[in-house]
Amino acid sequence: MGTRTEVLVIGGGSTGCGVVRDLARRGVDVTLVEKGNLTNGTTGRMHGLLHSGGRYAVSDQASARECIEENRVLRDIAGHCVEETGGLFVKRPEDDEAYFQEKLQGCRDCDIPAEVLTGAEAREREPYLAHDVEKAIAVPDAAIDPFRLCVANAVDAEDHGARIETHAEVTDLIVEAGEIVGATVRHESGKGPREHGIPGETEDIYADHVVNAAGAWAGRIGDFADLDVAVRPSKGVMTVMNTRQVDTVVNRCRPKGDADIVVPHETACILGTTDEEVGDPEDYPEEEWEVDLVIDTLSELVPILQEARTIRSFWGVRPLYEPPGTGTQDPTDITRDYFTLDHAERDGVPGMTSIVGGKLTTYRMMAESITDHVCEKLGVEAACDTADVPLPGSERPGDIEAAMERFGLRSPVARRSAQRLGSRTEDVLASCDPNPVVCSCEGVTRAEVQDAIDQAGTDLNAVRLRTRASMGNCQGGRCAHRMAAELHPEHDEASARAALDELRAERWKGQRHALWGEQLSQAMLNHALHGATLNEDGDPARTNTTVAWDAFDDGAGAEDENATEATDASDTEGAHGD
Amino acid sequence: MAIEDDVLVVGGGVAGMTAALAAAEAGASVRLVTKSQSTLRHASGLVDVLGYADGDLLADPFAALDDLPADHPYAKVGVEAVRDGLARFDAVTGERYRGGHTDRNALLPTHGGAVKPTARYPASAAAGLASDERDALLVGFETLSDFDAPLAADHLRAADVPFDVRGATVSFPGTPRADAKVTRYAHALDGNDDEERERLAARVARVHDGEPRVGFPAVLGEAHPGDVRATLADALDADVFEVPMGPPSLPGIRLEADYERALREAGVNVVRRPVVDYEADGEHLTAAVVERNGQHVPHHAESFVLATGGLVGEGIDSDRGGVREPVFDCHVPHPADRYDWFVDERFGEQPYPRFGVVVDDDLRPRDAEGRIEFENLRAAGSVVGGADFAAECSGMGVSLATGDAAGSAAGADTQ
Numbered sequence: 001m002g003t004r005t006e007v008l009v010i011g012g013g014s015t016g017c018g019v020v021r022d023l024a025r026r027g028v029d030v031t032l033v034e035k036g037n038l039t040n041g042t043t044g045r046m047h048g049l050l051h052s053g054g055r056y057a058v059s060d061q062a063s064a065r066e067c068i069e070e071n072r073v074l075r076d077i078a079g080h081c082v083e084e085t086g087g088l089f090v091k092r093p094e095d096d097e098a099y100f101q102e103k104l105q106g107c108r109d110c111d112i113p114a115e116v117l118t119g120a121e122a123r124e125r126e127p128y129l130a131h132d133v134e135k136a137i138a139v140p141d142a143a144i145d146p147f148r149l150c151v152a153n154a155v156d157a158e159d160h161g162a163r164i165e166t167h168a169e170v171t172d173l174i175v176e177a178g179e180i181v182g183a184t185v186r187h188e189s190g191k192g193p194r195e196h197g198i199p200g201e202t203e204d205i206y207a208d209h210v211v212n213a214a215g216a217w218a219g220r221i222g223d224f225a226d227l228d229v230a231v232r233p234s235k236g237v238m239t240v241m242n243t244r245q246v247d248t249v250v251n252r253c254r255p256k257g258d259a260d261i262v263v264p265h266e267t268a269c270i271l272g273t274t275d276e277e278v279g280d281p282e283d284y285p286e287e288e289w290e291v292d293l294v295i296d297t298l299s300e301l302v303p304i305l306q307e308a309r310t311i312r313s314f315w316g317v318r319p320l321y322e323p324p325g326t327g328t329q330d331p332t333d334i335t336r337d338y339f340t341l342d343h344a345e346r347d348g349v350p351g352m353t354s355i356v357g358g359k360l361t362t363y364r365m366m367a368e369s370i371t372d373h374v375c376e377k378l379g380v381e382a383a384c385d386t387a388d389v390p391l392p393g394s395e396r397p398g399d400i401e402a403a404m405e406r407f408g409l410r411s412p413v414a415r416r417s418a419q420r421l422g423s424r425t426e427d428v429l430a431s432c433d434p435n436p437v438v439c440s441c442e443g444v445t446r447a448e449v450q451d452a453i454d455q456a457g458t459d460l461n462a463v464r465l466r467t468r469a470s471m472g473n474c475q476g477g478r479c480a481h482r483m484a485a486e487l488h489p490e491h492d493e494a495s496a497r498a499a500l501d502e503l504r505a506e507r508w509k510g511q512r513h514a515l516w517g518e519q520l521s522q523a524m525l526n527h528a529l530h531g532a533t534l535n536e537d538g539d540p541a542r543t544n545t546t547v548a549w550d551a552f553d554d555g556a557g558a559e560d561e562n563a564t565e566a567t568d569a570s571d572t573e574g575a576h577g578d
Numbered sequence: 579m580a581i582e583d584d585v586l587v588v589g590g591g592v593a594g595m596t597a598a599l600a601a602a603e604a605g606a607s608v609r610l611v612t613k614s615q616s617t618l619r620h621a622s623g624l625v626d627v628l629g630y631a632d633g634d635l636l637a638d639p640f641a642a643l644d645d646l647p648a649d650h651p652y653a654k655v656g657v658e659a660v661r662d663g664l665a666r667f668d669a670v671t672g673e674r675y676r677g678g679h680t681d682r683n684a685l686l687p688t689h690g691g692a693v694k695p696t697a698r699y700p701a702s703a704a705a706g707l708a709s710d711e712r713d714a715l716l717v718g719f720e721t722l723s724d725f726d727a728p729l730a731a732d733h734l735r736a737a738d739v740p741f742d743v744r745g746a747t748v749s750f751p752g753t754p755r756a757d758a759k760v761t762r763y764a765h766a767l768d769g770n771d772d773e774e775r776e777r778l779a780a781r782v783a784r785v786h787d788g789e790p791r792v793g794f795p796a797v798l799g800e801a802h803p804g805d806v807r808a809t810l811a812d813a814l815d816a817d818v819f820e821v822p823m824g825p826p827s828l829p830g831i832r833l834e835a836d837y838e839r840a841l842r843e844a845g846v847n848v849v850r851r852p853v854v855d856y857e858a859d860g861e862h863l864t865a866a867v868v869e870r871n872g873q874h875v876p877h878h879a880e881s882f883v884l885a886t887g888g889l890v891g892e893g894i895d896s897d898r899g900g901v902r903e904p905v906f907d908c909h910v911p912h913p914a915d916r917y918d919w920f921v922d923e924r925f926g927e928q929p930y931p932r933f934g935v936v937v938d939d940d941l942r943p944r945d946a947e948g949r950i951e952f953e954n955l956r957a958a959g960s961v962v963g964g965a966d967f968a969a970e971c972s973g974m975g976v977s978l979a980t981g982d983a984a985g986s987a988a989g990a991d992t993q
Binding site: 252288292295307400413425434435436438439440445446481482483485486488489492493494496497504505508512515516517518521523524525528529530531532533534535536537539540541542545546547548549550551552553554555557558 | 709967
């Protein structure tokens, strides 16, 4: 016995979330399945740049035009996910002047607002730019929170009747008489939000049409029906700094190359990146040279990066695609454009369309295009409105100030909450009184954590992505156990403990790439807190060991505490009988 | 006027303060230079000697000391130094610490609900011992997210402690601001200006079901913890204990006050400034150079103790290129590739916690070729490599043993 839906979307990245929102808003019954958290694959593992299009203004003007168009749309519909940082294309003395001029002309050709700044003007805007930076082109690049964006799309889809299943991995496509009619899905812990301790189950989901939006994993989905979807995953490193050395997106103005962008993001800056084709999107080396390369190369633009503290590094894989036979050798040369593969037309296997390639900035446009395609197949005539209707959280920008007034949180904390929650600020903060801070690095309060738990179940990594709790300098060293405590008593102690250990492991994974200087000191402090003060490594409940309790000091034989209790440190000379 | 002492201790943590006290007892004039607050407020305030060997929980740490590897700091100083260090600690803390009546480890509940082995514990935590079979109530405060009492109680039950334990959450009287520091709670209870102690007791009484002991997060006063506990205990007719917590730690802050008083009484001159350089005559250190309002001032001494701490205390520093000891530039062995400083498993055999200087049996740092760095320099505490104090639960014990040994030897050399 299976379940039925009109359209099954595979993949909870920006494309899948965009498609599920668009379909749901057009009245289509749609289900989205994602094997991890939303943004688990590529979307959650990028630097968070909302392109102005400037980056493609020389090499790919069609993409550049799409970028600036969607850049404007997202500022409108997703204001609470976007920070309007602006961007600079910075030229150093050794960078080619002719390319600088081409870049400027390209921006103008593509209607990307572009203004030339002298080196002095650029440094006035960004004081840490190198003193020998000659000039720069200012463009409307921005920073975007991909997770917040995807969650907002998913929430809007749910509000329009969609079903969203995370931690639900497609293990097979169901093919009947040469046609794809659905997928077999493995739920890690039952249907609905993830719950530790609940056994997994399998579900067959039948659909009139399947959309393969699995990004770098799209080839694997294709394999289930012997379809060749030749995605070429390419890895890149992102190194997270502990503070914002720049408040503007800083790009190197040269044709192409590794390590050419710094994106300010919330409390941090993210340095990127490298570009190396990998065989397996889940199993590839995360290498020391990549971290060194981004720090050393970007220090040419922003010299203080050389000695600054990094708190972790992470890697993502681009889901690059090029039509069969193109044969590009260098992954940096593969187009960033997207392709819709109708398997009925292409392979004679009806029932599924794959969407591959593309980039976050144009996710909505991609989603609109594939939704049009699917609606045509289904005979649905409703029009797309996703470019005009704000996402949940971005509807009423004016509400934020009012909410900050009402909630007597220290104002920096309230401001941070409001930035994350947008027009949901008041609803969320009103749900919890008192509302203590859980994560002090990022200023995340109990109300936000509880709100995220309502959405995400016991998955603290999903709570982290929704709230930013545990993403600051201490990398959860001081707050992860507080986040876990928020699960209890709705969820039992064993679940809270399993969720904590999972979050700790995830935080450690990225920090390994930042273990020198202050972050190595931080890691040692965390090690001491977790290993000694909390003794999580020796915890009998975790190690499943039986303790011979009566072999240890039970207090018998010590002085009777109550007899000496009146003495206080400050009121006594103590006993100094050397 | 030249600054000249018999012994100069660099570093103001437990190791440095212990070394200063030991040297002073030997009759030396002692100056202690420390650049910042000690890391005691980061620590739980418990004194661990050795909780685990080869991953096994130890009931008697002393029985296991002889079997430690030769590069372990305990192996350098020997078991008697461990006992001497503890004796000095007991003298400093007097009745405010327990555990000295037995060689056996105690198991204390952690604020996460696990238990941990330790050798000395604050009197304020004594009624919380996990080997005590009396039932317990744990009480948390709604606004204090660091200690969730019902969760900790459930966790202790999962650890199969030999008593029944329950947790309850109450609101702290006066409802502290949502992001109040833990010291706010302590100061409110110290001052008792609005009868916070009595009002808290009344709130706890409503959830208290006759358990003979009641545990609280370790915020029960900074200056008057005994009085705070006594008021609560009288009102509840139960023993009251604190559950040690992470930073900032009130037991750690109180312990710091104990040590500062002991240093004053011993006549140790404490200078709160950074050491930025040193002066030496060949292998003989002559001065540590202290920065004072932008001036570099040599502090001369006959004998020196390096007790600047490990990676947390910044006694050991690193960058992408390597690991070093920044004050006297003593040799710190470490793998050349920084990706060999750690292992992937978080609680695996981690190399980085063991980073530190290499010492001989007299605690004198050695260079890469095994030669003494300076004939009149000893090292103590976490700056000495070879032990993962968090994994084996030996924090503070190593500092006491090596601090006592280094300070006694330095003091004796000058007399």
